[in-house]
Amino acid sequence: MDDAASLRAAGLRVTAARLAILDAVRQGDHLDADGVARAVRDRVGHVSTQAVYDSLHALTAAGLLRRIEPAGSPARYETRVGDNHHHLVCRTCGTVTDIDCVVGEAPCLQPSQMHGYTVDEAEVVFWGICPACQANGAESTA
Amino acid sequence: MDDAASLRAAGLRVTAARLAILDAVRQGDHLDADGVARAVRDRVGHVSTQAVYDSLHALTAAGLLRRIEPAGSPARYETRVGDNHHHLVCRTCGTVTDIDCVVGEAPCLQPSQMHGYTVDEAEVVFWGICPACQANGAESTA
């Protein structure tokens, strides 16, 4: 199923901006809204910032994109949805890397005490220093 | 060890604002910067917003406070540091509840593929609906 079909299946209209956004996010590596906007403009010319935000929300709501928001960083988007994978975030440069779940499917989705909550998602973020930043010593690669 | 001693031990000066911040965060339930500022002012009169932010950073860096930042929410602080506990966040009202780790100590601290990262922390956030919001139907309690 291509992007246009996915959009239609989600009840969304197919526009150049949205196709470009999906493509940009797929190609990019956990881009933030600004990065997506820039990548999209490279593809289809002018697109307003609001259109990017709006589409990003629509696509996220439709389940075509996943939004992650590491502390201290603007929201980032990825196309890998539906599986239970987590993230490795570099404290120095902010790079986000996907990692599959250790325990299998939904590992930590069984908190000991749920305190009456209805839990629907377990989000795991590993914080550390990426290889590049380790090599660069204290220097930032951002 | 009282707060003043903890501050000194961390090489920080003891000021009324900082003691009030530590107390406010301890009493409060995962307060955000604004909530801390208000609680602090209740205790010691006027304190500038910057002093609050600055102190919060200093205290966090010193390990006296832990900062958590659930997606879509301003940063929140808690005094429970040093143990491997996680958080349950309500999608409706944003309330944060502490939960101990399922697997024991540092459960998820063993990602399958580390991709060369030096991991120093595993952060787990469970998303769901708190009991109060479930009872209130779709209504927000925020």
Add this chain to the structure above:
DNA sequence: CCACTATCTGGAATTGCTCAATAAAAAGAG
């Protein structure tokens, strides 16, 4: 009690994101 420097103050600026009103364009009907 002094000097030194961490800390606090006040104000302005930045960033990331949202709201509102109008114009444009995709989908379906005829």
Add this chain to the structure above:
DNA sequence: CTCTTTTTATTGAGCAATTCCAGATAGTGG
């Protein structure tokens, strides 16, 4: 192919959280 309806995009203002700057203040060690 054209028209109509409804979604989507544009422009521009607005907001919240946080940070930066420069100068005043107050802990601390001596």
